[in-house]
Amino acid sequence: MKRIQALLALSLLLFAGLNCGTENPVEETVGTSTVEISTGTLRGEVQSIDGVLIQVRLLRDGQLLTQTETQATYELASIEAGNYTLQISAKGYETKEVNVTVTPGQVVSLDKVALVALATPVSHLRGVLRDKATGEPIGEVNLQLTDKAGKVYETLTTGAGVFTFENLPVEQALTLTIAHAGYEETEVAVHPIPAAETLELRVQLTRLPEQEKLDPGQGLSLGSQAPAFELPDGNGKLKALADYVGNKNVVITFYRGGW
Numbered sequence: 205m206k207r208i209q210a211l212l213a214l215s216l217l218l219f220a221g222l223n224c225g226t227e228n229p230v231e232e233t234v235g236t237s238t239v240e241i242s243t244g245t246l247r248g249e250v251q252s253i254d255g256v257l258i259q260v261r262l263l264r265d266g267q268l269l270t271q272t273e274t275q276a277t278y279e280l281a282s283i284e285a286g287n288y289t290l291q292i293s294a295k296g297y298e299t300k301e302v303n304v305t306v307t308p309g310q311v312v313s314l315d316k317v318a319l320v321a322l323a324t325p326v327s328h329l330r331g332v333l334r335d336k337a338t339g340e341p342i343g344e345v346n347l348q349l350t351d352k353a354g355k356v357y358e359t360l361t362t363g364a365g366v367f368t369f370e371n372l373p374v375e376q377a378l379t380l381t382i383a384h385a386g387y388e389e390t391e392v393a394v395h396p397i398p399a400a401e402t403l404e405l406r407v408q409l410t411r412l413p414e415q416e417k418l419d420p421g422q423g424l425s426l427g428s429q430a431p432a433f434e435l436p437d438g439n440g441k442l443k444a445l446a447d448y449v450g451n452k453n454v455v456i457t458f459y460r461g462g463w
């Protein structure tokens with residue numbers, strides 16, 4: 205109780221102190237600085253198609269940044285101000301592209317979009333991406349699918365690891381490529397998909413072994429993986445650890461030179 209009283213007294217003193225100091229220009233500026241808002245929101249609506257999920261992808265300079273799935277309305281928040289292309293697509297429908305400018309601190313409402321059915325037959329691919337060891341889904345991973353002609357389709361996994369590629373060429377071998385930080389780069393051959401069908405795929409990524417972070421002068425601990433390195437031999441020729449891995453045991457000795 206004594207302590208609380210002491211604190212109260214102290215804060216009253218401080219308060220009084222602040223009050224008498226209002227003539228000080230330094231104190232007057234406190235609390236008036238504004239936080240600059242550099243992001244905005246995009247909002248829109250797509251004429252719903254019975255039971256069909258609509259993919260909304262946001263690209264900047266041709267690079268896929270974020271993606272969301274919807275039945276009708278969508279909202280992309282915290283988007284850095286700038287110019288973007290919004291791709292709206294659904295299975296069996298022509299992809300619609302809209303160029304948009306995101307303004308800081310504002311919500312941009314886009315016109316309602318109606319998708320038009322595709323005239324040509326297409327196929328689709330959907331799947332789940334998981335960590336091979338833990339079975340946990342991996343979200344926010346960029347996946348690229350390449351067709352025979354070299355055309356690249358791009359998508360991002362959802363938080364539940366789900367990925368969707370819609371409107372792919374029919375009966376064509378495709379290659380799925382996944383390069384994600386911390387995992388082995390993975391390539392999956394996708395079998396040709398018949399018209400109007402959706403191939404379901406389960407893909408697993410193998411985590412790369414973690415490399416020990418070392419302070420200068422600190423040795424590796426027993427059983428840990430050595431970092432890749434190159435060192436000059438006695439004749440000044442560079443030798444890499446990778447040259448020996450798998451066929452020899454490696455012993456490193458540091459030779460002080462002759463003098």
Ligand SMILES: *[C@@H]1O[C@H](CO)[C@@H](O)[C@H](O)[C@H]1NC(C)=O
Binds near residue numbers: 286287305
């Ligand atoms: C975005 O596009 C508008 C024209 O639509 C242009 O005036 C503006 O400079 C562009 N902004 C950026 C950051 O490229």
Ligand SMILES: *[C@@H]1O[C@H](CO)[C@@H](O)[C@H](O)[C@H]1NC(C)=O
Binds near residue numbers: 289301302303
């Ligand atoms: C969007 O802008 C790009 C150039 O940044 C242009 O090539 C493309 O035709 C535009 N798309 C639409 C739908 O206006």
